[in-house]
Amino acid sequence: MFSYCADPDTLGTFRWFSCYLTNGVHWSFYLSFIKVLALLAVTAPVALGFGFAGAMAARSHVPPLSWLGKAYIAIVRGVPDIAFFLFFVIALDQGFEWIRHKVLCPEWTDPIRQGNDFLVCQAAKLPLGTSPEWVHETYGFFLAVITFSIVFGAFAANVLFGGMRAVPHAQLETAEAYGMTRRQTFWRVLVPQMWVYALPGLSNLWMVLIKATPLLFLLGIEDIVYWARELGGTKTSKFTQYPHGDWRMWYFLFLLIFYLGMTRVSELGLERVMRRLAHGQATSAGELLRKETTA
Amino acid sequence: MKNLILTTAALALTAGMAMADTVRMGTEGAYPPYNFINDAGEIDGFERELGDELCKRAELDCEWVKNDWDSIIPNLVSGNYDTIAAGMSITDERDEVIDFTQDYFPPTASAYVATSDAADVTGGVVAAQTSTIQAGHVAESGATLVEFATPEETIAAVRNGEADAVLADRDYLAPLVEESGGELLFIGDPVPLGGGIGMGLRESDGELRGKFDAAITSMKADGSLNEMLKKWFGEETATYGTDGTVVTN
Structure with missing residues (x-):
């Protein structure tokens, strides 16, 4: 980065660190923060979507749909995250390739499963064997978003399901008495009121999601914890210009600050959302807001 | 006109297929001197240098991928990359799941x-x-x-x-x-311990294994593998004779 970095051994402490902290591998570390934030920004709404669909299915009056919703919630919540991330993602990837294989290579006669191997024709590979590395990385990112969304969607579905049931029944009966159809009642009465009950549970999930990103490395995406461990590890002078001892503590301390900062920002944001949602609700928080404005 | 577009599209497709497929080399990147991440953030080490040379000799287009050690074999067999070059010793248990080339590093x-x-x-x-x-x-x-x-x-x-x-x-x-x-x-x-370090491949990838095996043999024969071993592991390290036998110093 700087011109004086050619021979770090001769530098004073400050300059040494200015070189050390700006070398290529550290840029990868900084980039991984952006990666993690992007993943959170994409995953949270998608997971909420999965959760909403799951909760809607679970409380459906059509039995198969309701079984489907409830099974989704129960199964995904019951499987340990690490098992899910190790096996589900590989299965998902193989599922995509299997479908593409069936469509693109109908003339292929060899079995797809040969012993332990999973073999599809070259044209069915996802991404294609010829595609550049960034395509592979984007695809991995996309798989990560889906997997995170399915896992966290199941938890969100449970929270939303509870939130929907917490809406006072009198509200729904009133809506019905006004002649609203079931669909109208759901969208105009139930959904606007349930968020305030669901939000505490959802905010918990958000916090867990922020901290679940180290699971990403199981999918081959290098997240901040991976880089902290890699960079903090002992480096001997044979393999780097910047040898140092076991500095993982300092890197993890930095991560601690980052995570605490994220928590604080999230708390502030969620507090504002909560205040907004409580407005005009028949809850104690809503009542408090009403008194504040009228007083 | 439409036909022309179709033909070019078909040509482009077949050309893409005929082009040498990229061989993706999986490694851990946390085990110097075998493989590690250098200051520039790239994969480096004995296996990087060796792998690049093997690819050159086998006329393959190679690309390096990092993967966690724990899931390095499952990701190979499901096709996320094509080889493992990660200081992996050849053992019977692993040989049941994947195949190995001949050893490129003597029994360690x-x-x-x-x-x-x-x-x-x-x-x-x-x-x-x-x-x-x-x-x-x-x-x-x-x-x-x-x-x-x-x-x-x-x-x-x-x-x-x-x-x-x-x-x-x-x-x-x-x-x-x-x-x-x-x-x-x-x-x-x-x-x-172990039967030396080899490159791991899917059991169904016999052709690719053959190519790498031949490349390793040629590197053993002309002594270039020994040079690399000495460069990364010091003068004292065990090397190979021209016939592929292990020479301990």
């Missing part, structure tokens, strides 16, 4: 490292990386095994007293011992 000596001579390696607590031959050896030796996901953590466990000793490849430990200022030292005799 593993060694115990501890903070004092008095450490008990057969009755005490010994650290090793998960799913390695060293972990298997410790489990059978009568010592209490503590496993860690990365090699770095096994060393840290010895430093902070959680384990009495660590068992790992001698070549990984040597630079650490050298630069520890006397804190870490080798104890006992080196333990010969």
Whole structure:
């Protein structure tokens, strides 16, 4: 980065660190923060979507749909995250390739499963064997978003399901008495009121999601914890210009600050959302807001 | 006009298929000198240099991919990359799941490292990386095994007293011992383990294995593999004779 970095051994402490902290591998570390934030920004709404669909299915009056919703919630919540991330993602990837294989290579006669191997024709590979590395990385990112969304969607579905049931029944009966159809009642009465009950549970999930990103490395995406461990590890002078001892503590301390900062920002944001949602609700928080404005 | 577009599209497609497919090389990137991440953030080390040379000789287009050690075999068999070059010793258990090329690194000596001579390696607590031959050896030796996901953590466990000793490849430990200022030292005799290090491939990829095997043979024959071994592991390291036999120095 700087011109004086050619021979770090001769530098004073400050300059040494200015070189050390700006070398290529550290840029990868900084980039991984952006990666993690992007993943959170994409995953949270998608997971909420999965959760909403799951909760809607679970409380459906059509039995198969309701079984489907409830099974989704129960199964995904019951499987340990690490098992899910190790096996589900590989299965998902193989599922995509299997479908593409069936469509693109109908003339292929060899079995797809040969012993332990999973073999599809070259044209069915996802991404294609010829595609550049960034395509592979984007695809991995996309798989990560889906997997995170399915896992966290199941938890969100449970929270939303509870939130929907917490809406006072009198509200729904009133809506019905006004002649609203079931669909109208759901969208105009139930959904606007349930968020305030669901939000505490959802905010918990958000916090867990922020901290679940180290699971990403199981999918081959290098997240901040991976880089902290890699960079903090002992480096001997044979393999780097910047040898140092076991500095993982300092890197993890930095991560601690980052995570605490994220928590604080999230708390502030969620507090504002909560205040907004409580407005005009028949809850104690809503009542408090009403008194504040009228007083 | 429409026909023209279709033909060019078809041509482009077939051309894409005829083009040499990229061989994706999977590695861990946390086990110097075999493989590690250098200051520029790229994969570097003995296996990087060797792998690039093998690809050149086999006329393949190669690309390096990092993967966690724990899931390195599942991701290979499901096709996320095509080879494993990650200091992986050839063992019977692994050979049942994947195939190996011939060894490009002679059967390695593993060694115990501890903070004092008095450490008990057969009755005490010994650290090793998960799913390695060293972990298997410790489990059978009568010592209490503590496993860690990365090699770095096994060393840290010895430093902070959680384990009495660590068992790992001698070549990984040597630079650490050298630069520890006397804190870490080798104890006992080196333990010969495994059938050498080879490149892991899917069992169905016989053709690719053949190409790499031939490339390794040619590197053994012209002595270029020995040069690389000496460059990364020092003059004392075991090398290969021109006929592929192991020469210990």
